[in-house]
Amino acid sequence: MSFSIEGKVALVTGANRGIGKAIVESLIAHGAKKVYLAVRNPETTLELSQRYGDKVLALQFDASDEQSFTALAEQAQDVELVVNNAGVLEPAAPLSDNAVKALEYEMTVNVYGLIHIAQKFAPILQEKSEAAFVQLNSVASIKNFTPFTTYSASKAAAYSITQGLKDEFAEKGIQVLSVHPGPIKTDMAAQAGFDEADPASSVSEGIVKALASGDFHLFPDSMAKMFESEYQSYATNIITADLSGE
Template sequence: MSYSVQNKVALVTGANRGIGKSIVESLINHGAKKVYLAVRDVNSTTDLEEKFGDKVITVEADVSDTASVQALAQQAIDVDIVVNNAGVGTPQSILGEDVEKDFAFQLEVNAFGLLRVANAFAKTLEANKGALVQMNSIASVKNFPHLSTYSASKAASYSLTQALRTELGAKGVTVLSVHPGPVATAMAVAAGFENAAATTVVSEGIISALEAGDFHLFPDEMAKQIEAAYQSFSDNVIMVDFSE
């Protein structure tokens, strides 16, 4: 089902930089009337506040903390669109002394963070027939050895996103799973990726995917290569309801 951001109220976690910041800009440029900037550091969004004035509202939130996310949902009771963009990604081999600690940390933010956000905002999104956008990754479907724990955490968040599509979709909520490849952010630099895609490729892709009523978005060149190989599996397994 097509979903327009025009005149909608949105909330973006991790809105202060990188893809999150670009998503805020794209939402407003395409007609969103207000965007909550959900960040851990409320002093990190000054440039967006100066640029967009009263169209943006900075709110404190930490997706790794249940109480923080619940408080956020109580503040933003008018939201139509929730973009769960906040995430972490650190290079980590699958073998090493710190791998368990690193994996637990990335699961806490990337997978449990999604659960917290989805549960906190479910009733509001249902009431407003809204949209939930989850920032996943090509690493959701392909494990990259130097990003082993990140890949596994994103595979978990992608699996949860599929469940949310079923649960929330039945209640009139649009769910979009976003799977970028390397994007020009600090995370991509740390992972050693070169020639990364611009953040606007992702943010503008989200607007288009919502309008098209798509569940998956593979926005950039590398992501589209994976999408081409993944499409048959997606069509015949992911998008099929085997309970019928």
Template sequence: MKIHYDIEGKIALVTGANRGIGKAIVDAFLHHGAAKIYAAVRNLDSAAHLVERYGSKVVPIQLDLIRPETIVAAAETAKDVQVVVNNAGVFIASTPMDDEAGNSLELGMKINVLGLIQMAQVFAPILKINGGGALVQLNSIASLKCSANFATHSASKAAAYSITQALHELLGRQGTAVLSVHPGLIATDMSAAAGLGGAAEPASLVGEGIVTALKAGDFHLFPDSMAKRIGSAYQHFSESIIETDISEYRPVKI
């Protein structure tokens, strides 16, 4: 069942809101009429430029996905939130053969996966009280396609995507829309640090895409050119398997 959601007039929380994709999401939401954005960041000063631009429509709050107590504290402040965007994450990549592979994977799982689980556990009850709302999870095309050089990052994103599928089913029962976002090459500090900035596209594609996808009631968003190519190839599998109740499948008698 599709849940259509319009950001206009809504109160949202965006993790990692101070730069890159997070900032683009804040810009898009406010452009499309969001009433207020909680800019959830590790360092409150890093959101000062958003307050300078948007005034009281942006409320900085501290949140660090590796510190569960900050998630709980943020929820105490943002009791009126209707849309939660879990954009923050970590990019620490290793091949399976690197000496640091274990450490890279452990940190990626702790932030990208356990952080998502904790965000959902803390904020889902609030979204339910406030009418259902929406949970948006920033995954990646890396959740579908593993590159050897970024293997541990891909593994953490694949795990986060798996959790997002579960949340789509579970939170849908309380009327909460869940959107899984899979950017490809987007111009951010993270992509530049990974040496992928050359063909990167603007982060605004992600922010605007989220607004459109929520209205359409979509579960997946592939916002940029590279992501769209992968999403197009993935679409049939997604519609037939990922977005379908697996209990509908029955053994074939031969």
């Protein structure tokens, strides 16, 4: 399967800054007809709205509120591409006092949020002649980083769910892309203490190319490509291989 951005309607969660904002910019640059900006505070999308006019439409969305997913899907029935970019990071090592609370928060947004948005948009996407679903995971989904153990755990769970979605969505004609950035120059990276990082455009432009190529994995930036070189054999022979025996 492959998916072209040209002329398509897309929805991006967490679209007001960082990687999400860069994704919006790349989608429009590559010919997207309209992009829904799913954000907690629509006022934070003012810059994008002023720049792109009626090519973007901000929708209020809270990834920690289950009811918000239903409302979002009801307002975006024409969507052909969903990019689930919204995510949270709460630094916590395994023995940190806040480890359990951090994991609960990260699981709510990073994992349960993924399931909710996939379930709500599956019926919409499967009705389209071309459709795709993009999940922003992380290199932390395949390697635990101790100061961010709970985040790594939530992203590992999200990556596992994404693999399941790949199989189920394939039957519905929906392409799935799992994106695994390393540190990217965003507020989240700064919070995690990464001063040197690749630009968000490395992710957004990588998504466009990976969708066109029909890839399942995308390792877009410098650190991620180091992971890819070591992980590729396992991913090809285990993750994306047909092990059903049929």
